[in-house]
Amino acid sequence: MTESKSFNRVATIILTILVVIAMLPILLIVIASFTEENALVRNGYTFLPEALSLDAYYYMVKQGFVIVRAYGVSFFVTLFGTCVSVILTTMLAYPMSRRSYKYRNILAFFVFFTMLFSGGIVPSYIMWSQIFHIRDTIWALIIPNYLVTAFNVILVKNYFQNSVPESLVEAARIDGAGELKIYIRVMLPLAIPTVATISLFTGITYWNDWTNALYYVDNEKLYSIQQLLMKIMNNIQALQSSSNASLLGTGTVDLPSTSVRMAMAVIGILPIVVIYPFLQKYLVKGVIVGAVKG
Amino acid sequence: MPTTKTTGKKKRFRNLPLTLIALPGIIYLVINNYIPMFGVFLAFKDYSLVKGIFGSDWSGFANFEFLFRTKDAWIMTRNTILYNLGFIIIGTVCAIAVAIMMCELGKKVRVKFFQAFLLLPNLLSWVVIGFIVYAFLNADTGFVNNSILRTLGIDPVSWYSTTGPWPAIIIIVYLWKNIGYQSIVYMAAISGIDKSIYEAAAIDGATKMQQIFRITLPMLKSTVVTLTLMSIGRIFYSDFGLFYQVPQNSGALFNVTQTIDTYVYRGLMELNDVGMSAAAGLYQSLVGFILVLAANFIVRKVDADNALF
Numbered sequence: 317m318t319e320s321k322s323f324n325r326v327a328t329i330i331l332t333i334l335v336v337i338a339m340l341p342i343l344l345i346v347i348a349s350f351t352e353e354n355a356l357v358r359n360g361y362t363f364l365p366e367a368l369s370l371d372a373y374y375y376m377v378k379q380g381f382v383i384v385r386a387y388g389v390s391f392f393v394t395l396f397g398t399c400v401s402v403i404l405t406t407m408l409a410y411p412m413s414r415r416s417y418k419y420r421n422i423l424a425f426f427v428f429f430t431m432l433f434s435g436g437i438v439p440s441y442i443m444w445s446q447i448f449h450i451r452d453t454i455w456a457l458i459i460p461n462y463l464v465t466a467f468n469v470i471l472v473k474n475y476f477q478n479s480v481p482e483s484l485v486e487a488a489r490i491d492g493a494g495e496l497k498i499y500i501r502v503m504l505p506l507a508i509p510t511v512a513t514i515s516l517f518t519g520i521t522y523w524n525d526w527t528n529a530l531y532y533v534d535n536e537k538l539y540s541i542q543q544l545l546m547k548i549m550n551n552i553q554a555l556q557s558s559s560n561a562s563l564l565g566t567g568t569v570d571l572p573s574t575s576v577r578m579a580m581a582v583i584g585i586l587p588i589v590v591i592y593p594f595l596q597k598y599l600v601k602g603v604i605v606g607a608v609k610g
Numbered sequence: 611m612p613t614t615k616t617t618g619k620k621k622r623f624r625n626l627p628l629t630l631i632a633l634p635g636i637i638y639l640v641i642n643n644y645i646p647m648f649g650v651f652l653a654f655k656d657y658s659l660v661k662g663i664f665g666s667d668w669s670g671f672a673n674f675e676f677l678f679r680t681k682d683a684w685i686m687t688r689n690t691i692l693y694n695l696g697f698i699i700i701g702t703v704c705a706i707a708v709a710i711m712m713c714e715l716g717k718k719v720r721v722k723f724f725q726a727f728l729l730l731p732n733l734l735s736w737v738v739i740g741f742i743v744y745a746f747l748n749a750d751t752g753f754v755n756n757s758i759l760r761t762l763g764i765d766p767v768s769w770y771s772t773t774g775p776w777p778a779i780i781i782i783v784y785l786w787k788n789i790g791y792q793s794i795v796y797m798a799a800i801s802g803i804d805k806s807i808y809e810a811a812a813i814d815g816a817t818k819m820q821q822i823f824r825i826t827l828p829m830l831k832s833t834v835v836t837l838t839l840m841s842i843g844r845i846f847y848s849d850f851g852l853f854y855q856v857p858q859n860s861g862a863l864f865n866v867t868q869t870i871d872t873y874v875y876r877g878l879m880e881l882n883d884v885g886m887s888a889a890a891g892l893y894q895s896l897v898g899f900i901l902v903l904a905a906n907f908i909v910r911k912v913d914a915d916n917a918l919f
Contacts (some may be wrong), residue, residue, distance in 0.1 A: 323818045327711035328720065334708065335727040338786065341742045342730070344753060348745055360756025361745045408635025411628035418625045423632060428919065430643040433899045436891030438878055439649020440642070442663060464638045495627035524735035527850065531879065545737045549744065549858070574751055581741035588733050596726050599733075603791060604798040 342585070349373070349579035356574045372579035383583065385537070386544040389457070393540060394522040397458045401518045402511055405468045410499050412469070413476030414485065424473075431466045441531055456532035457540060462521055468514045471606060475510040476503060513602035516595055523588065541584050548580050653892040657884035673889035682873060686890070690869040693853075694845040696781050697788075698838055704789050706830065709796035710822055728790030736851025743783060743856050771862035780867065783856055784849075799833040800826060832913045839912075843905030846870065846898040870894045 344361055352367035359366060376383055411417050412424055440460065450456045480503060488498045504511070529543035539547065649663075656669040677683050708728070715721050731739075746753045747769035755766040769775065803826065811821050848869035857867040870890060877887030910917040 319818055324715055327714050331708070331711055331715075331724045334789075335724055338728050338731055338790070341746070341786070342734075345742055345745050356751055360751040361748075361753045362757050363753075404635045404638060408632050408639075411632040414628060416624075417628045419629065423636075426636070427639065430639055432902050433647060434643065434895055435646030435649050436888070436895050437874055438884060438888040438891045439652055440646035441878060442652065442884070443641075443645055443649060446663065460642065463642070464635050469635070495631060499631055520733055524733075524737075526735060526737045526855075542735055542737045545741065546855075549737075549740065577741065578745060581738050584738050584741075585734060589730075592730065592733065593726075596729070599729065600725060600794055603729075603794045 345578045345581050349575055349582045351575055353575055361578070369575075372575035375576055376579055376583070382539075382544070383541075383580075386539050386541045389454070389538060390523060390541040393454070393457045393525075394519050397462065397522045398515050398519045400458070401463045401468070402515055404464050405514060406472055406504060406507060406511065407499065408464060409469050409472035409476060410503050412473045413480075415482060427466045427469050437531075445532065451532050452535040452538060454538060457525070457528050457538070458522075460528055460532070462518065462525070467606070468518070471514060472507065472510055475507060480506050510605075512598055513605065516598055517602060517606075520588070545580055545584050548577060650888070650892045650895065652884065653888040655885060655888075657888070669885065673885040674893070677886055677889045677893070682868070683890075683893075685865060686868045686870050686873045689866065690848050690871075691845055693777070693780060693784075693848065693869070694841070696777070697784055698841045698845075700781060701785060701788060701792060702834060702838065704785060705792035706796050706827075706834070708789060708793040709800055710826060712793065712797055713800045714818070725790070725794065728793065730790070731787045732791045734787070736849075736855040739783065739787065739851075740855035740858060743779070744858065747779075770858055770860045773863055773866045776857065776863055776866045780852065780856065784852060787852075795837070796830065796833065799830055803829045835912050836909050839905040839909050843902040844898070846894050846901060848872075850875065 340363075344363060347363055347365060348356065348361040349372050350368050350370065351361075351365040352369035353371060355366040408423075408427065412420050412427070414420065417423075444450045444456070444460050450459065484502060485498055488502050493501065524542065526540075526542035526546055529538075529540055530546070533539070533543060536547075652663070653673055654668060654670060655666045656672070657663075657666045661667070712721050712724060734742075744752070747755075749755060749766060749768045749770070752769070754769070759766055767775075769779075807825055808821055811825060816824065848871045850871040853867050853869045853872045854875065857863045860867075870893070874887050874891045874894070877883045877890060881887075906917055906919060
């Protein structure tokens with residue numbers, strides 16, 4: 317017993333240290349965003365700043381429109397993309413889960429093969445930009461890559477197969493329900509736990525995605541929060557809308573650029589950190605389910 | 611007989627409603643995944659924007675010849691494979707260690723806290739992680755140069771143009787982002803082990819360490835083998851964000867940060883060398899495909915339940 321206790325103590329200490337290491341980098345940028353600009357230039361980013369200030373956030377409120385628009389783009393892409401993704405994914409998974417469906421094996425292979433082989437980014441980039449002309453449209457942030465993934469389809473299919481008895485479907489059929497009705501009225505309500513899981517993962521994917529923006533978006537009206545962050549890393553002036561920049565002229569000199577960079581990163585993380593405590597449980601469950609049979 | 615005829619007809623169309631329900635998803639996968647598969651022929655073309663996809667001249671294996679004659683092919687292949695091997699070995703060891711400690715603490719409230727905090731970095735985008743690394747490594751205002759090196763009396767380092775430390779930096783950032791996620795997978799595997807085995811061992815006087823090395827680790831073997839083989843199947847693929855955002859796309863670091871994925875991106879978007887980029891992409895897809903098949907073949911021999919197919 318005492319041995320087990322001392323083991324527990326050591327484990328607690330090591331894990332606490334790991335948690336501190338995991339959190340310190342995030343803490344550093346939060347503190348940096350509240351540090352006074354001159355103190356930053358003198359001492360660099362540090363955990364114990366000489367002077368605190370809200371200048372970075374004041375500055376961002378002044379530039380509010382650019383940030384609000386980027387937030388808007390990110391929220392729209394995340395919500396819309398996740399909804400469409402869930403609908404398409406469950407609609408594809410449902411027939412695959414039906415034992416009486418003749419083409420279920422062909423369909424399963426069709427979905428699964430996309431996990432094994434991919435044409436790569438070059439053909440797909442040329443297809444989306446030159447055949448579908450998706451460049452600089454909001455669809456460029458939603459459609460390529462993420463709407464239907466084999467991983468999610470297989471996750472939902474397995475859930476339908478293991479948790480929804482075939483007899484339930486048969487009963488609904490005898491009651492005269494068509495397949496679409498069975499899918500909407502019977503399968504979807506029963507699939508809520510797994511729909512929650514894939515929504516969560518898909519939502520995080522969309523919120524965090526920057527690659528579609530990198531490939532397909534140049535128009536600054538369509539900047540998502542991630543793309544705005546990328547632009548700011550390269551050029552802090554990107555935060556100023558072009559009209560402001562021309563009005564201000566040389567006024568850009570007193571821009572608190574060192575702290576604003578980090579304040580922007582904090583703004584980018586904020587929504588995730590805010591919803592995380594409520595979703596953590598489902599996330600852990602999702603990771604386990606996905607790992608066991610993915 | 612008329613009755614059999616109608617049931618026959620019914621049977622023939624019985625699959626139609628289900629097919630229609632699946633159709634939108636099928637169309638998406640055909641466009642997003644299957645059409646680009648046929649697009650790999652671009653690797654055999656001397657692509658020109660003016661002549662278009664089909665109008666460009668065929669160039670046979672010229673793109674591949676050029677690609678493999680340069681040092682780039684060797685550098686990106688070496689980097690992709692070595693980093694992945696590092697991730698697999700170090701990542702697995704760390705994740706299992708964390709998982710064992712978490713499981714030993716049982717169902718205490720603090721385990722939930724540990725898990726929550728360790729998983730959080732996994733939810734940050736690579737862009738944000740790029741900012742965080744920049745806060746540490748930036749030459750003028752970075753934490754490392756200003757707070758650590760200055761205190762130790764060491765000259766500041768220009769991190770984004772010094773190749774030496776980058777293999778370590780990349781691996782640390784990878785671990786920081788992924789350990790929480792991976793340890794959850796192993797925690798699930800450990801909690802599946804029959805508790806009575808531990809009770810019996812404890813009665814026989816086995817110490818905690820003995821229990822870990824003689825029971826937990828051997829019981830995890832098949833999970834480790836399966837996950838490792840699956841990672842080896844993906845060894846030709848790298849996390850684009852880790853190798854693009856974290857080094858800030860710094861040209862001075864290409865020697866140690868260029869992977870196949872970043873090469874394909876740069877060829878396509880920055881150098882406009884579509885043919886070469888497509889050749890590198892096809893090289894990745896083909897070798898990757900063979901590796902996945904091989905890995906799955908071995909998993910099926912070791913542990914058929916965990917095989918992908």
